[in-house]
Amino acid sequence: MFSPYKWLWRQELLPIPVLMFVLSQGGGSLIAQAIANNNQGPSVSVGATKTSAAVTESYIDYLKAFELAETGSKPAALRLVAESLRLQPGNLVASRFAFRLLAEQRANTALRLQGHTGVITSASYSPDGTKILTTSKDHTARVWDARTGVQLTPSLDHDDEVVSGVFSSDSKQIATGTEDGKVTVWDASTSKRLATSMQFIGSAWSVSFSPDGKIVAASSDEGKARTWDAATGKPLSPLIEYHEAAYHVSFSSDGKALLIATGDNFADLRDPRTGVRIRQLRRGNDIYSAQFSPDNKRIVTACADSTAEIWDAQNGTPIGSVMSHGFGVGSAEFNSDASLIVTASKDHAVRIWSTSSDKLTVPPLQHPAPVGRASFSLDSKLVATVAGDKAVRLWDTSTGEQIQLPTLLSDGPPYFSFSPDGLSLLIAGGSSGWVIDLPPNEEAPSWVADLLDFASTLNNFDHTMQPDLARIEAIRVKVNSSKDTDRWTLFGKWYFTDITQRPISPWSHVSLENYVNLLIAKGDRPSLEYAKSLSRPFPSWLTKVNSALAKLPPEQPPVKKSED
Template sequence: MPPGNLELLSTEVTTEQPRRYDDHGVEGKGGQACVLNVLDRHLGRHVALKEMDAIEGESTAKLAESRFLVEARVTGRLEHPNIVPVHELGRRPNGRLYYTMRLVRGETLSTRLRACPGLKERLALLGAFWDTCKAIAYAHSRGVIHRDLKPANVMVGKYGETVLLDWGLAKIKGGPEAGPITDPAIVLPKNPELTGDGTAMGTPSYMSPEQALSEEIDERTDVWGLGTILYRILTGEAPFATGDHDERIARASYAGLRPVLAACPEAPPELAAIAHKALQRYPRHRYQTAGELAQEIGAFMTGGRVRAYTYGPWALLRRFAADHRGVMIASMVALLAVVGALVAVTVALRQQTQARAQEQQERLKAELNLAGAYAERADRHLTDFRYASALGFAALSLVHNPAHPASPAYRPGFDQSFPHGRDLRVQATSTAVQARGHFGFTFERALLSEDALGPLAFSPDGRAIAAAAYDGAVRLWDTETGELRLRLASDGLVTYAAVFSPDGACLATAGKSGHVILWRAADGARLAQLEGHAGPVRALAFSPDGALLASAGADRTVRLWDLATRKTRTVLRGHQGEVRAVVFHPNGTRLLSAGVDRTLRAWDPAAWDSAGFVLAAFAFSVRSIAVSPDGARIAIGCDEPTVTVLDANTGEPSQLLTGNASFVRQVAWSPDGSLVASAGLDRTVRVWSALSGEPISTLEEHPAVVSGVAFSPGGERIASAAFDGTVRVWRGGASPLLGLAADGSTLLDLCYSPDGKRLATAARDGTIRVWDLAARRELRAFRGSLTTDARVSFARDGSVVAGAGGAAELFSIETGKRLLSLPLKDATVARISPSGTSVATGGDGGAVTLWDPHSGAILLALSGHSGTVFDLAFSPDSRTLASAGKDGAVRLWDLETGRLRSELKGHASWVTSVDFAPDGRLASAGKDGRTIVWDPATGRELLHRELGQWTSTRFAAAGRYLATDCADQYVRFWDASSGELKLLVRTPRERVSLDVSPDGSALAVNLGRAYSIYPIDLQSLEVEPTSLLSEARRRGFAETFTAEGSAAALESAQP
């Protein structure tokens, strides 16, 4: 049973017996403990005693003790020749924990490797590495993951024995987690070989990507660690040996290491292939167990075949001949027998013909399986608002689907044998239609640099982009051309911040050196160097008038610089940890700062010398602050996967923007305040609607941590910077249109105007609003006398809107005046005839009435329904009225005679919607889940679909498609002639109702308190899959996924 029980963390240990151990000197020193050579007087032998160092801070000391106890107890339970045995665990008289173990006299593998003059000597240590692999495989069988594998934790004895040390970061599957030490006062080690404490647990120089990104780890994390040791043996250097802690973490996060053969061309190619497989970015691509890796090393050392290496034919023949001389001789004899076997060829050919047909069928099934995998991936990316990838994977699914007529693999009749192919075709087409029509930023270009990048900024005129870099240089690119304008090199140390002055004439930069440097943005001339901080400077901000510059630093201060004199105006003190973010309020009345102490402080110009005041406190360290353009809201990015939006006056949270998979590094507002964007450790830029808090788009093309994000001054672009050394520029439009009901009232109904340019909504408070969709504004608000469930509709020319809900009323959109109020108290629906000569109403009592729209006089009173009338529809020529009701009947009325023309019976329950197509066909749907298309002239059913749940229906795209809205969250689009399902559109769960635009290009969705427009593109139904794939690549898919029509494209997209 794995050692995962809670006794691992028990602090009850025995106290050291007096005078048992005689100290004979220090054998080694680690990050938080030292190893002594002591004589155990009870047993009369020398042992190693590992003793904890004294650690300041109660919480930090408790975490350190927990890790020490786990290390001792885990090591003590692992009984393996290559794992040092533990003899005793206890507490010394000074209160420090200790444990004793076998004293191994030798050197660490790290020391041995440093002493090796070349590759030949390093390869002599391969046996020690093999032993380490076997030790880790044993530990994994006991449910223990080491998490800190590196040459410094492998001891090589005098006689070649190998022992694996330091299980302090071990994770026990299913057991307690001691956790990292995150006290901000602890300084991370400068030596990349030492284990650092922090959010990412492990040693930066050997850390796996999932550890660097604080993602879930398992045994394959140790496979990476073993791969780094092999990398060190082959190349003589650690995978991430240079740079400070942040730089090494950055490179580890996207596995940015040089290939073995690039670092050491003479390395054995089989071993290079093993290292390459063990060091794959994604765990599923590595060896799945340490045992597999050990087998590969064993195969190499014993002359066997390494599976990770691709041998040429002659190499394979030579290896086989050398190992199997007898077999080769026997093979020559067997070759003679082959001649005789030629007689059987005729029979074999017949069998091959049959097998070929079976093989083709299996190949088509394989294509279908691949299409299914692509379709599933496309759907996931659509759900996560990754529109370019969703479109690309949907196109690939269609390309590979043998049931799709435009696929190279298409076989007529295939979908008859495999109906799943037809379902996949609809699924992929639906994803493509939604991804193609939906709002999103489109990839424009990538700007390249030589090192990891940090925060970035647009110039005030939007013509330049500046980005800070880890190599100490700030780069300026031309926004339109992508050309590198300037490279501003300072002192070679990491640059953390780069901001433009409000007039764009000056660029301020700062970083690890602690200096703030002012540059002339036009030509890169160095204007001034401002000194005063006692450590790195993390953030900068100009005041709106450009008179002041604020700088935030690791010395826990914010400095205000007078740019006229270029001297410190004041130093703001109050933070209890490193200050990581600083920003001025847009009107200049307040300065905001935040950082490691998890507080947001506000400072007023009238009291710069005070400690300010805490506006808000958080559960995690703050990395970024952004104030909305109107100054009313503050977006906060923390060491958590959520962006918090605060009320700028009270500091109270007003929204939580969710969707990130890891920490947020920077946040930004669009210039119009409608959007919020974040950049984070999950390698994405995410965009939300600032009004609704709904996710809008996910920009995903970076293969590494995204460190910065900014909107252009005009809002037409987003730029993102990342640890992979690129700035990516995206072009997009405004956010999806969203309107709110007044005073928090609930929206009950909505309806498109006949030309699709306007939308009418009806709210519970009786208000009807008309919205101009192009201008993105409310056009009219009519306060009527509607009292119950309100319904709304337009006249054919769009000039008049009708409302029903108890009362029934007509309003002029042009004048904003009420045209007519009908004397009704139970009206459920009101429709205006296409000719504009009458208004039809239906009510709770089953009455259907036609009214003169000018005088309000009754033209016809039509009786026949035995219950509530739910819907009405005029024929295109205004001569026929269809009515649907609770009695399950659809009645057709002749409006010239006032008589019932026919009664259409096909529903088993309430009929809640009816609609005429332009050619006169009639569609009906209701509670029984049936959707029926009728020929009104004959009463014959033209189309019948059973959906099994409450349904409403509308014709779309001039009657070509029939849209059905079901209770299962999906809107279905059918070919109105053939009845073939063409499209499935997922809508939000909280929707109340919806309407399809007349041309079928968008859905207006009623979300209760608001409405939102969801674009769709029915023209995509006719586009060739290869054209869709090309379009996806233009939108950014090609930048990440390059293997057209192959499984490699699917594999490369894995998160």
């Protein structure tokens, strides 16, 4: 695990006696890092009130719980989060972490997307939230039901690795780009090819639809970009050429401008139909990403020169101060109302900035590896990040704290996408995808602390910790009889539902039994093996799975490569 101790000494952010105290008390790297970020909650001076002391102690309990959960000591982590919530009932960060711990302890699965045979190269929700699109090195793109994880249409087959994909704004079309520079438009409901003659030079790293879905644009690693008629596949703009890579292409929300991030040290604004340049936004190094604000009045760029910058989209002049990192900035994105910007850097940090003051709103979000991308949830309350350690992390934007353990992927870089309804986070890596439910935005009610204590006894070998079953039964009756529809009440009802009827996760619409049946209906070996792992406590389910497995042809041993 990454240790910030050397970084702490170098930055001299802590007096040495304080640092030694933290280390001597076994506070762990997470606590040291949080204090280094000057994010240690309200300070406690001589004569401080009991309230401020409780808030500080609550924060420390949360940090220790996070550290213990990372090392696998979940029962102790559950108890510490319970204590954190009792000390500070309004601790939203601890509330969110409590949700994640309880959901993982109660559920034995999450919605999974299985079917690709190669590494996934992109993953995203449709704008209406009903579908998920994944692209892969296995020469396919696939469309999935966002509620059930079932593949909705036949695979979108290509002649080469599929490196990019996007839905149109009405969710009815899909555009894909391949390693050999082919761009194709598909019907999202039928997988029928709608336009196929779009070809240009290089790997089609980025594809984008105009807001009305009538134009598709693409850019490549060979420094090429172009637009086509999405219905016919005929070129609209001439081939746009740069000396270096064209990293990303996107449209303004009114469709009047095309924005291209380039390795030629500028972001390029072009007319989508003619390709005529409108203006350049020039920096001193590669522009890795460029994005319009929702009202099209501003543009934010991320640059290899360790900066991000806001520009006036009408005249191309910089606005406000440069947002600086210690190394190249890989991405910079506005939130939904352009009041905030999040930047991700190779300096291992993510920073959240106020666009009105040009200042950080929380201390830097520290990572153990260079960070490639950071994005806001639709309500701006959360930020998801992906770093070079192949982990996706989720952060509270009001405090800068992590609210769930990192999701580590062993094969291929991870991708993520927030669902449009704000309930879920899609994570994809290797050849699979997962849908993870997001916590409520409200503070946890008082009964959650008791539920945490109860949950800590369910997988704990310490027999001195006995659950208060009468208290838990009282909570169950209270929650199940409640007419409230807030998220925490709905979560409580989910938690107390029998496993055979309970949805596979708090906001899911699929029960475990129905999910197993969906996997059986899919019928391929990976789905059946996964169904088998979920069915072990249920003999009747297991019988159905084994019967389906028996009908499959025997597995062929892998072909050994000949040695030269």
